[in-house]
Amino acid sequence: MVLRLRVAALLLGLAVVGPAAAGEESESHISRPGLFFAWLSPDLGAVVVRADDAAHLRALARHCRAGRPVFALQTGEKYPCQIEVPKDPSGGEQWEEVRATVQGGPARSNTRQYRLFSIAPPLTTQWTTRPIAAPEVQALEGVLRSDARLRAAVRSPLKLAAATVVHKSGGQDLAILVPGKLVQDRAGGYHARRHHVFTKDRKGYAYQGDVPAKVASFVDLDGAELPGLVVSEGCDGWCITLWSLAGGLRPVGRFGGH
Structure with missing residues (x-):
């Protein structure tokens, strides 16, 4: 039997998620391109989406603005998405973050539902x-x-x-x-x-x-x-x-x- 002990280097910014203060927006930050967390229920509002590279946010915005769906990786179901890009006083788009909304349809329970979404369908x-x-x-x-x-x-x-x-x-x-x-x-x-x-x-x-x-x-x-x-x-x-x-x-x- 071969034991391969791997000590993963924990990225402190990703390893622990502290809850946002009451009234603050929910936030998603994923280092992989094309992925983001969001709520399914529309009444919970948009999620602030951040990424390690602004190019990931631009690709997500192009995808949703083109009317293409995103896929829940837990189930494979597809949903329409909307992306709002903050603008500076002169009207230029700022790509430090975007706000994502996924239309989840009628609530299935009283519990808030979130999913991990991808711009590509999961293989499994x-x-x-x-x-x-x-x-x-x-x-x-x-x-x-x-x-x-x-x-x-x-x-x-x-x-x-x-x-x-x-x-x-x-x-x-x-x-x-x-x-x-x-x-x-x-x-x-x-x-x-x-x-x-x-x-x-x-x-x-x-x-x-x-x-x-x-x-x-x-x-x-x-x-x-x-x-x-x-x-x-x-x-x-x-x-x-x-x-x-x-x-x-x-x-x-x-x-x-x-």
């Missing part, structure tokens, strides 16, 4: 999830016993028997999500259980790091065998982060607001 929307099997638990126990650095990085005992295994339909590569430490701040309205992420491919098992809370949904970011992870923390508002497993676990986006 169906991910198979199952409880971890006994041989997989034993394999991870062996990995932990054999690597002192990994045990030090994990720090607290893992609930291996409670882990969830995720893979693409028909795929061989696995993502294994193991519940870890519960973090609470009752005064601040925060609660989340850290989850440790292992992967398994033809080379063996690898520890990738941890995400701040339970995964809310799995998405296809780049057509790879392993899913992107949409993680939702319990906070005073909405604290959503997007994580990629391509080349190691790392945060690539955030969404927050009230």
Whole structure:
């Protein structure tokens, strides 16, 4: 069994999403081009969308202004979109940010609904999830016993028997999500259980790091065998982060607001 311990360099601007103050607009910031978070319900208003490169915002604006739909990566459904670009006093467009609205139709519940949207349809929307099997638990126990650095990085005992295994339909590569430490701040309205992420491919098992809370949904970011992870923390508002497993676990986006 080969263990490949990867320590992901966390980008502080992406790793933690603090909730916006009451009355502030929701914000989406994703480093990948063509992706953004937004609300489905129209009465929640526009989302401020930022990107690492203004060219990503220009491409999104061209797409929506041409009347082309965006696709929810969680479901593959397509929706009409609108983009508003702020202007300076002389009427010139400013591309530090744009405001995006996605027409989601009638509300399906009393709960606010958000999605991760893309200008291109996802290759995969169906991910198979199952409880971890006994041989997989034993394999991870062996990995932990054999690597002192990994045990030090994990720090607290893992609930291996409670882990969830995720893979693409028909795929061989696995993502294994193991519940870890519960973090609470009752005064601040925060609660989340850290989850440790292992992967398994033809080379063996690898520890990738941890995400701040339970995964809310799995998405296809780049057509790879392993899913992107949409993680939702319990906070005073909405604290959503997007994580990629391509080349190691790392945060690539955030969404927050009230």
